[in-house]
Amino acid sequence: MMSKDEKLYIVMVGLPSQGKSTVSFRMQDVFRKNSIPTKIFNNGVLRRKYAPEMDTWSSHFYNPDNADAVELRRQFALMNIQKARQYLRGQGQVAILDATNVSKDRRALIEENLGDHPILYIQCTNNDTEIVELSIRYKVKSSEFASLAEDTAVSEFKKRIEYYKMIYEDLVEERNYLRLDSLHNKIIDEHLTDQLPLYSRIRDCLVTDVVKNLYLIRHTETYFNVEDRIGGDTDLTPKGLEQAKALGEFFQKKKIAYIFTSEKKRTIQTAQAIQRLQQGCTIVPLKEFNEIHAGICEGMSYDEIQRTMPEVYSARKADKYNYVYPGGEGYNSMKERIKIGVKKAFFLNRRTDNIMIIGHRAVNRMILSHFLYRREEDVPFIYIPQDKFYHIVATQDRKIFELKRYQ
Numbered sequence: 001m002m003s004k005d006e007k008l009y010i011v012m013v014g015l016p017s018q019g020k021s022t023v024s025f026r027m028q029d030v031f032r033k034n035s036i037p038t039k040i041f042n043n044g045v046l047r048r049k050y051a052p053e054m055d056t057w058s059s060h061f062y063n064p065d066n067a068d069a070v071e072l073r074r075q076f077a078l079m080n081i082q083k084a085r086q087y088l089r090g091q092g093q094v095a096i097l098d099a100t101n102v103s104k105d106r107r108a109l110i111e112e113n114l115g116d117h118p119i120l121y122i123q124c125t126n127n128d129t130e131i132v133e134l135s136i137r138y139k140v141k142s143s144e145f146a147s148l149a150e151d152t153a154v155s156e157f158k159k160r161i162e163y164y165k166m167i168y169e170d171l172v173e174e175r176n177y178l179r180l181d182s183l184h185n186k187i188i189d190e191h192l193t194d195q196l197p198l199y200s201r202i203r204d205c206l207v208t209d210v211v212k213n214l215y216l217i218r219h220t221e222t223y224f225n226v227e228d229r230i231g232g233d234t235d236l237t238p239k240g241l242e243q244a245k246a247l248g249e250f251f252q253k254k255k256i257a258y259i260f261t262s263e264k265k266r267t268i269q270t271a272q273a274i275q276r277l278q279q280g281c282t283i284v285p286l287k288e289f290n291e292i293h294a295g296i297c298e299g300m301s302y303d304e305i306q307r308t309m310p311e312v313y314s315a316r317k318a319d320k321y322n323y324v325y326p327g328g329e330g331y332n333s334m335k336e337r338i339k340i341g342v343k344k345a346f347f348l349n350r351r352t353d354n355i356m357i358i359g360h361r362a363v364n365r366m367i368l369s370h371f372l373y374r375r376e377e378d379v380p381f382i383y384i385p386q387d388k389f390y391h392i393v394a395t396q397d398r399k400i401f402e403l404k405r406y407q
Helices: 020-033 043-050 067-089 104-113 129-139 150-166 199-206 223-227 238-250 265-275 302-308 310-318 332-348 361-372 376-381
Strands: 008-013 038-042 094-098 119-125 176-181 186-192 211-218 258-261 282-285 354-359 388-394 399-405
Touching: 008 020, 008 104, 020 038, 020 094, 020 119, 020 199, 038 043, 038 067, 043 067, 043 094, 067 094, 067 104, 104 119, 119 199, 129 150, 129 332, 176 199, 186 199, 211 361, 238 265, 258 265, 258 332, 265 282, 265 354, 302 310, 332 354, 332 361, 354 361, 361 376, 361 388
Parallel strands: 008 094, 008 119, 038 094, 119 176, 211 354, 258 282, 258 354
Antiparallel strands: 176 186, 211 388, 388 399
16 A cells, blocks of 8 residues: 555656557556545646647647747646646645656656656557557547548648657656556566655556456347358348347447447447447447358358368367367467457547447457456357347456346
8 A cells, every 4th residue: 555655756658649548547547446646637638728729639739840839838738747746745646647748858847847756657659550540530539629520630630640759759768667568558668766656556557458347249140140150241130130229229328439340240230230329439340350260161050061071070079269260260369369359449448438349259258268267178168149248347456247138
């Protein structure tokens, strides 16, 4: 437990859309739940509040050659620095400065004014271009870009990132820092000179997937389900459409910002029925959530495989988890891509409490195995019904795992 006399500044570092605010809110949530007074000081909040007439959506506002804007942004940074210092002079114990802070000059300004307590820099990086693109499109939905068409807003935001890259300087001389792969929750470098309060707790928080509410759903009934065929890209049956409608009604009162699906029609059609009863809900198809590819057995029924390819049927039955379909894949071989898909969903879902994934039977088994810690040989037999869904909560302080009906 942190002594009330121990205080800490956490300074976020990184380009826009790298996960800094998500990490900041995750730490704040964990600390507050453990009675550690914590507050985030975000420069963007001040910028939008005090300079709305400056068109801060414009990339020119972030141009290092725009002297007036550079000074204004410096003043906003200084304002938050002073607020953070005042907070720790009172009852606060952790102050998080959430901004890019990518230049040595900006970090020098921080250290000149915050010498009363230790500083830990946390640098966030994410090299997945697809996720960064989706993250940018999420950001430009804010009121700051309301006057712009989406593609124009995205273009302006990308130019903003390029301007930040021009002044970007890595953490090298700072006394205490760590670098975080914010997509994979992985510490890739750390340097500590001081004994920092809460460091073990911070590190544990950064590398732990925090799931407040994960709704894991299997697509509803398809024509291939009725015929007991595997794989393919078939449509939902009338019963499947009714099941999807029931899902939409069940989740109508829950805020779902994103629905993550595979690229297959059956998951997207299920998601569309839920999306219709939501406000501002986006369907994000991810290739990582595509169903296990059955190779030469795609579109066949299990009975057909047993009759026409008995050697395939027997080999798979003997070791279902490690077996790979000829020309296709198996549970074990798709493990890494599904893990990446889950990381992408968690990263993009940001600070909203509800995460929804609509997948397939094998895919959902692999996702569930992450939380159930089942033996590998048992994973291909996890129960994945189409008239129920799994609700999962997995935080540092709370674990819930339940199978629930939606009809």
